[in-house]
Structures are given as structure tokens and as C-alpha cells.
Amino acid sequence: MQPTSPTAILLISCPDRTGLVAAVTRFILEHNGNIVALDQHVDIEEGVFFMRVEWTLDSLDIPGDAISARFNAEVAAPLKMQFALHFSDHAERMAIFVSKQGHCLYDLLSRWQSGEWRVHIPLIISNHQDLEPVARQFGVEFRYFPINAGNKREMEDKQLALLSVVKPDFIVLARYMQIVSPKFVEQFPNRLINIHHSFLPAFIGAKPYHAAYGRGVKIIGATSHYVTAELDAGPIIEQDVIRVNHKDSVDELIRKGKDVEKLVLSRAVLYHLRKQVLIYKNKTVVFG
Amino acid sequence: MQPTSPTAILLISCPDRTGLVAAVTRFILEHNGNIVALDQHVDIEEGVFFMRVEWTLDSLDIPGDAISARFNAEVAAPLKMQFALHFSDHAERMAIFVSKQGHCLYDLLSRWQSGEWRVHIPLIISNHQDLEPVARQFGVEFRYFPINAGNKREMEDKQLALLSVVKPDFIVLARYMQIVSPKFVEQFPNRLINIHHSFLPAFIGAKPYHAAYGRGVKIIGATSHYVTAELDAGPIIEQDVIRVNHKDSVDELIRKGKDVEKLVLSRAVLYHLRKQVLIYKNKTVVFG
Amino acid sequence: MQPTSPTAILLISCPDRTGLVAAVTRFILEHNGNIVALDQHVDIEEGVFFMRVEWTLDSLDIPGDAISARFNAEVAAPLKMQFALHFSDHAERMAIFVSKQGHCLYDLLSRWQSGEWRVHIPLIISNHQDLEPVARQFGVEFRYFPINAGNKREMEDKQLALLSVVKPDFIVLARYMQIVSPKFVEQFPNRLINIHHSFLPAFIGAKPYHAAYGRGVKIIGATSHYVTAELDAGPIIEQDVIRVNHKDSVDELIRKGKDVEKLVLSRAVLYHLRKQVLIYKNKTVVFG
Amino acid sequence: MQPTSPTAILLISCPDRTGLVAAVTRFILEHNGNIVALDQHVDIEEGVFFMRVEWTLDSLDIPGDAISARFNAEVAAPLKMQFALHFSDHAERMAIFVSKQGHCLYDLLSRWQSGEWRVHIPLIISNHQDLEPVARQFGVEFRYFPINAGNKREMEDKQLALLSVVKPDFIVLARYMQIVSPKFVEQFPNRLINIHHSFLPAFIGAKPYHAAYGRGVKIIGATSHYVTAELDAGPIIEQDVIRVNHKDSVDELIRKGKDVEKLVLSRAVLYHLRKQVLIYKNKTVVFG
Secondary structure, X not given: OOOXXXXXXXXXXXEOOOOHHHHHHHHHHHOOOEEXXXXXXXXXXXXXXXXXXXXXXXOOOOOHHHHHHHHHHHHHHHHOOEEEEEEOOOOEEEEEEEOOOOHHHHHHHHHHHOOOOOEEEEEEEEOOOOOHHHHHHOOOOEEEOOOOOOOHHHHHHHHHHHHHHHOOOEEEEOOOXXXXXXXXXXXXXXXXXXXXXXXXXXXXXXXXHHHHHHHOOOEEEXXXXXXXXXXXXXXXXXXXXXXXXXXXXXXXXXXXXXXXXXXXXXXXXXXXHOOOEEEEXXXXXXXX | OOOOOOEEEEEEEEEOOOOHHHHHHHHHHHOOOEEEEEEXXXXXXXXXXXXXXXXXXXXXXXOHHHHHHHHHXXXXXXXXXXXXXXXXXXXXXXXXXXXXXXXXXXXXXXXXXOOOOOEEEEEEEEOOOOOHHHHHHOOOOEEEOOOOOOOXXXXXXXXXXXXXXXXXXXXXXXXXXXXXXXXXHHHOOOOEEEEEOOOOOOOOOOOHHHHHHHHOOOEEEEEEEEOOOOOOOOOEEEEEXXXXXXXXXXXXXXXXXXXXXXHHHHHHHHHHHOOOEEEEOOEEEEOO | OXXXXXXXXXEEEEEOOOOHHHHHHHHHHHOOOEXXXXXXXXXXXXXXXXXXXXXXXXXXXXXXXXXXXXXXXXXXXXXXXXXXXXXXXOOEEEEEEEOOOOHHHHHHHHHHHOOOOOEEEEEEXXXXXXXXXXXXXXXXXXXXXXXXXXXXXXXXHHHHHHHHHHOOOEEEEOOOOOOOOHHHHHHOOOOEEEEEOOOOOOOOOOOHHHHHHHHOOOEEEEEEEEOOOOOOOOOEEEEEEEEOOOOOOHHHHHHHHHHHHHHHHHHHHHHHHOOOEEEEOOEEEEOO | OOOOOOEEEEEEXXXXXXXXXXXXXXXXXXXXXXXXXXXXEEEOOOOEEEEEEEEEOOOOOOOHHHXXXXXXXXXXXXXXXXXXXXXXXXXXXXXXXXXXXXXXXXXXXXXXXXXXXXXXXXXXXXXXXXXXXXXXXXXXXXXXXXXOOOOHHHHHHHHHHHHHHHOOOEEEEOOOOOOOOHHHHHHOOOOEEEEEOOOOOOOOOOOHHHHXXXXXXXXXXXXXXXXXOOOOOOOEEEEEEEEOOOOOOHHHHHHHHHHHHHHHHHHHHHHHHOOOEEEEOOEEEEOO
């Protein structure tokens, strides 16, 4: 993982059959690529093949912008593969949505500013003004959309209009406390990452820490998932948990949970950035 | 924790007010006890005080069988405390219910046979004969109740009749795949411990590993709780989890989950045996 | 934990004997305090008693600035207790030392700026200029001390001179890659918190991730401890770990480890801020 | 993982070069095998390639006993690969060494007896007689070697003589409290699995829980590794940890640690049985 020279990354899925790995690796081999990571997975029940392969570009005998067409012609089309090609030196554009709580936002911005992640953050959108100073301090544009019961659709349309100009590659809902509409979700298929403050599918919806406190659980968690039309039901990218006990008030659950939330969201975003995630039928394959 | 000479353990709950800890510790002090563990907890929302205190009996100026009456007269009655007194050298009687899967049973029996736990196991009850050789090998009586759709009530009555003779202090449902009736539950209030093979409240009911597989969770878990009339909804004693990924088939989830189940159940049973658990309004206080 | 109105917190240690809890709680009771948290621990081997008790000040019949003297006269002196009294509404002054890596610094500053912690941060000291923009962005004074092989003692004297003006209550070494001298350590007994990037006592000293990679461990960790004269050997406040595998290069261990480091350090600082930590003979009692 | 029909498993290592995956998968494809699991890893620093591939045998056009020779001729020899071929329906012979503590032994025997593992256990060897009843109860031969300071070499020779008759495929030291000699280790290269009751490399050697208690660590662990001539320094297969705190006496650390030990050892044995482990230069590649 993480070679220093630029690499190409292929994400592939198709009906399972023999020879798929051989066909892909032969293509890379014949064009002088050096594989640095190869993961494959077969969902036997569904009969679907998944693969992630990463190779160095130094000695490849195909120019970067021709790889996709060549791979399609030589391998993907004959084998009915769906594929996506990425380059490790390309920085994607990530827009962030927040409300009032800043712990996830700070964590995302810190990783970006410190150079830990290769990403651009062109825009932060919020339904509150609380975090505008944070955005400004990190030098990121902040746009405020004062959503209320009456103007939700209108505000969302304005958000979409802004996003159509900013053109993010993907969006992160970093404790954005609004439910986005199906119309919005449709604009960003598999490109809208949320953090939910519970161990899904436990405690779907609002106030999960209050519900966890009421149920007397001994462990709380957080879940990062791609957003789909159904609330808190999209493909899960990452989850983690932390132990709690009878001493922990709801406020203490919220405090402990924040640390889990920010790490789980940041891990999910990193997996997305590194192109380690494939989605199939509401589940993810996350290659390590 | 775990002093070598015998100790008395008091579990106390009552409406919160000032001076409760002082009243209890003063009683022990004045009667020459030496406190080796003291935990207290106040549920501020409910206004309830919980306490566990353990002290050595060597130099106590009250005989063991008189402590309860004296404590009641001098402290508990005036302060309207509910309390239970236990002695660390008393071994409780634990009955075990199983079905076909043996991993929890093996773990419980091994801890008992090796002397890790101070407990008696007078009886194993099952609705299948599969684990009879295991019971026999460990020298524990095994009784088979061939439950089917038509005879559930009758079989349960026979189980209750047997239990009324065996007189267990508490019962452990060690992957017993039958739902016990409210009538049964009533006989063993706060004395019926179950292991559920999911991270409750996620995946209540049957086949939680299949449900977890279907949802694509990244972590699975197990929950040990006291059984109440409502399915999988009783006070949680202990939970734990293990990480899974897209490679894990349902069978693999089941295999990984077994290890979590047996440890979580055994921890819960140990907390119960050591009198570390207090129950209040469907939640537990588990003193470490 | 965490009542909303101001509380007093007493940390007590003394030779163990009967009646200590009763004496302390009686004092609070008689002066009309309401205990919201009480933890005690007896180190049986050492014969030492530790206690943390927290109570509300609303109805206390002693003014805040007289509690210490009264408690000393009525309880501590007669019983030979060592004690420290703190108030939950007092914000301590925390100085931070850093070198080039910013992940811990960002985490500390974010918690402070967002109001998650009640603390003041009057000063950041570094032997490199890299993180000065981060300090400036958060509005905290940054002082650069260009330490080299020849001027270590001199630079440290200047740091001490500055600290004697700034007067921090405690200092956090947030991945400060210099070994501080015994003279420095002596100035801040039990008030100098370090994060070491390994699971101590494994991999003491420099380059622990390289050593972990070389040894082929399956789990890496981080340790926050009070600094003493002996390298990486002071009382441990908090530790945590993360799973790694053969795919993880040294760079990947470093990346994964950073997340553990920042959380472990921040948890240790919070325990210190909340006065949950007592130190005895190079070990800590950390009350939950 | 875990297909229901028998599979072949190839473990491969060789100097890294392009086309290795393609060569192996092409061989399986051309002989009509269906790959159900494929993992590969490149140690970039060492320039070594590792691979585990598992495929179904149903439609393979080579008989099982000819696969090795054919693979060698067509792939391994030309590419200078080292490889080992295994079949999932072959049950290996596992000998177990124990001393007085039975928790790991119970766990191993339970998994074997319940059919959780496909393995044979022809022999248990011990330097104490304590666990003979456990062996007998599970129907496994138990041989007692009364080792003392004067007869260590002689006893080990007798053990080796017995093992040369029993011919185990591998040996598990399940809390065997004797250090085996280099001569013994040499007989079972990469086939001798130990459980050490600490988080290695912390607390090498005797009484790690006492050392952990003395150091005041907040987490304890266990490590399973292949035994080499150097004490506790062989390739690590698996590690895990559990949180402890100031309340935990040495006895309590020992009790908590036992649960970690038995799970870590059993996971390591399972990885070994499933042929998920490759060893290189004192480190392991454990394919998930």
C-alpha cells in the first residue's frame, strides 16, 4: 500500500467466471506495469467478482489517458466488466456539509491542511453559522443556507445549484443534521458519505445516544455509510465502537461518541479517497 | 477485588440523599470490618443511589448470619434501603439450558471444572440430545425435553417442576434456541441470564448473523442480558464485538461470533456470581 | 460524572485504615454538600488508600476558599491524609510542546477552541517552525527554540525562563521529539504529560514504528504518561492500540498510529483536567 | 473463505517480478480450476512475493496427487517459486504440550471435539499430572514427563522419541511452562506454535503479568508465535489485548489474561490449520 511513485488503480466488478484475475494481470504485465497491490473478492452467493489492482506507471507502455480505452478494448468489454480507473496522484474535490458540531469538521480539515490526505476542499456548506469561523480559519469557503421548516426544498435547490458550479467529486456529511432529499441523493450516487452517531442498524434516526442511554447498552458506536434514499440504510463503509458503562450520562455518551464519529468518518473518507471501496447491492467491499 | 479471606458483599439501592455512603461505611467500621472494595453510583436522572461494598469478615464483631438483621435495623430500614447480602465463600447453584451448539456450554463447564469459578452446576437441560455426551463427560446431569410445536407448554411445565426440585440460584441460557414463556420468566426474576448472538438492540430475534451479513455491517457482536417478558429486551449485563469484513460469509460470521458469545456470556455470569450487578428499570449497574 | 453546576473535587491518598471513606463523606454531609461522584481504591499490597470525591457547592455551608483549611483541620490532619482540592469551574493553563508533526496539536487545539474542554492554552513551544502557522491560525502564541546538538542546555534554560513567566499549570509534550532534561522534569512533577508512539514498555525510545515493523507485531499502540527522569518510564495514564497486518508498511503504521496517539493523548489530558488521576510509586489510579 | 467442497490451497513465495499472479492463475484456469480465494502480498523492501490461492477440485483436469508435480514443472520451477500444496479435506495431526493451567487446553479440545476444527489430536504431553483427567475425559492420550532441574535433556529426548512415533504435523505449546531446547525447536521448524502471556515484545520471559502490574500498564495482551531458538522472539502469528485498570490485582490480570490467551492461541492454530500463514525472515504474512 502507498507506493511513492504515481500508480493507476483499477476497480472492477463483473459476473464471476474463471480467468478474470489472469486476464487483468496479463494486461498489466504485457504493458510493462508492476503490480503493487492486488485484491480480489468473489461474492459466491451473488456470483459477482470484485477486484482492485494498483500498479506503477513508470514503465507502462501506454500513456495514462489511453489506459482506460485500451483496458476496455482488450479486457473489460470482452469479459463484460464494469470498471473505474483512478490515478493516485489525482486529488479529488471534497465538499463538506456541517451543522453546529465541529469535531468531524476539525478532523477533516486538519488532515487536509497538514497534508495527511491528498484532497481539495473547495467548499463547506452549513444550515447554521456556528462553524463559519472554523472554515475561515482554515481558509475554506463557507456558505450558509438558513434552512427552516418552510424552505427546505428551496434551500436544497440552491445548494445543488452551488454544487453544480463547484463540482465536487464527492460530498461528506460531517454531522449535518438535515435529511437530504431523494433528489439530492440521486445527484451523488455512491459519492455522498455520511456519519451516523450509532452502531447501525441499532438506533436509526434522531438522538441515538439518548436511545443508547435508555436501552442501557455497554458499547456505543458510529457508522459511516454512503447515503441512499432510505434513512441510515445505505452501504456501510466503516464502523467502530467504544465501551461505556453505567456511570456515563447521556452527555458523557455524546462526548465519548464524538471521538468514535470523527475517526470512523475520517477512515471512511480515506478508503474512498484511496479507491479501496466497491459497492454492490447496498453493501461495500473495502479492500485493506 | 478478590481478597483471599471470605468477605461479605452488600448490594444496596435506595432513593438518593446525603449521607448514604457514610451511613453504610460507618456501620462496617463500627463493627470492625475492613472494606476491600466500595463502589457507588447515583443515577441523577432517576434520583437513585446504588452501592456495592465488600469487607472482610475476620474481625467483624457480628456473626455472619446476624449481619443482615443488624444492618437492616441500624441502617437500611431507617434509610429505606433495599439491600442484598452475599458471602464470597458461598457457591451458587447454576442450571444451564442448551440446544445443539456447544461452544458456550464448553466454556462454562471448563471454568467450573478447572476451579476458575466458585459455582455448582447441578443440571443441564436441553431440547436436543446432541450435547448429552458433553454433559456426561463433565459429570453433570443432563435432562432432555423433546420440545415441538405442540408440546411447548407441557414441556416447560415439566422443566419448571424439575427446577423446583433442583432449586438453582440462577439459570443460564447458553444458546438455548427456544423462547421461554412469561410464566417461566416470572419464576426467575433477575436470575435468568441469556446470550443473544448480536449487538443488541441491532438484530433482535432469529438469525442475527444472516441479518448482519445482509446489512453489510463491519462489526458483529454478542449481548448477555437478564431475560424479561419482552424478547431480547431485558437489562444488558455485558456486550462485546469483533470486526468482520466483506470476505466473511455467513458461516464465517457465525464462527467468529461464537468466540464473542462465549466470552460475553462467561463475563456476564462471572459478574453475576461476584455480585457486581444491580438492576434498576431495565438497566444494569455493573461495578468493576 | 459532569454535573452542570460547579463542584469541588478532592483527591486523597493516605495509609489505609478503617473509616476513611466514612470520615470524608461525613465531612461533606455535615457541611451540606451533595456527593455526585465517589471513587475509592485500596492498594492492598502497598497499604495505601486513594479516593476521589466530587460534590456540589450550591448548598455547602463553607465558602470555597475555606474548604481546604476546614477539611485539613477536621479530617486530613488527624488522619494523616495527603489531599488536593480542585474546583470544576476553574480552567487550568496548559502549555504545549511540539516538533514537526501536527496531528496531536490539531486535536488538542480543536478540543479547546470548540469548547469541548475547559482549559487555557497560553503558549506553544517548538524546536521547529513548521507548526507556527497552525498556532497562529488558532490564535495561540508560538515560541520557536532552535535546538541543536550544541545548545540544548541553553535553549532549555530559555524555555524554563519563559515558562516561569507564563506559569502553566501543566505541560503537554505533543510529539515533542526532544528528550527533556532531569532539571526540566523536576520543575513539573506530575505536571508533564507525554505521548509515546508505542505500547509501552514495548519499543522504548526512538523510531518505535520501525521497530514494530521489524518485529512483525499484529497490533501497535500509543502510551500517554507523566514524564520522569527515566526515559519513557513514568506513570502511565492511558494506552490504546490498533490492529495492523503484513500489508502495512512502516509509513502505514505511522499513519494508523497517529490516530491512536492523538486520541490517547487527548484522553490522558482530559483525565488530568478532570482530576481523575492520582499518582503513587510510578503508577496511576485513574478513576472513571 | 470456506467453500463446502474440497479445495486445494497453494502457498507461494519467491523473488518479486511481474507476471507472477498471472502465471499462477493461468495454470489454475487452464486446468479448469475455479478460484475461490486469492491473496497476494509483496514485501517491497525485501523484494519478495507471497501468494495464497485456493480453488475447487471438482472439475480440475489434474488428479490431486499430480498437482504438485505439474505446478512445479509448469510454473514454480521456471519462476523459482517455493511453494506448498495443501488440501482442505486433509486433517492435520496436532500434538499439545501443557503444564498445570488448563484454559488453553480446554479451548483447543472443545473446538476439536465439537467439530469446529478439522484436526486430529493424537497426544497431549505434560510435565505435570494435573491435566491428565482433562485429557482422559476428552479421550486423548496423555503422557507425563516429570521434568526437573537435572533431567531436562533426558526428558526432552524421550519426548522427541515419542513424537517421532506419533508424527504430529505440528505442535502447540498451550501454556507449557518449560523452555524447549534449540535441538527440539529444530525438529519442528515453523511447526511449533506457542502462546506467550504478554503483548510481545513487552514482558518477555517469566511472570509477565507481575511485570505488567509493576509497570502499571492500562492494557494487557497475549501473543501466539512460532517458536525459534531465541526466547519469545519467533514470528508472531496473532496478538490481542484487553483493558485493565488500577483495581486489577495481579490475580485479576492473570484471570483476564487467560481469556485473551486462549482466544489468541486458538485463532493462531486456526490460521495455521487453514494454511493462511506464510513465514519470511521472522515475520508472518497472515492472509485473512
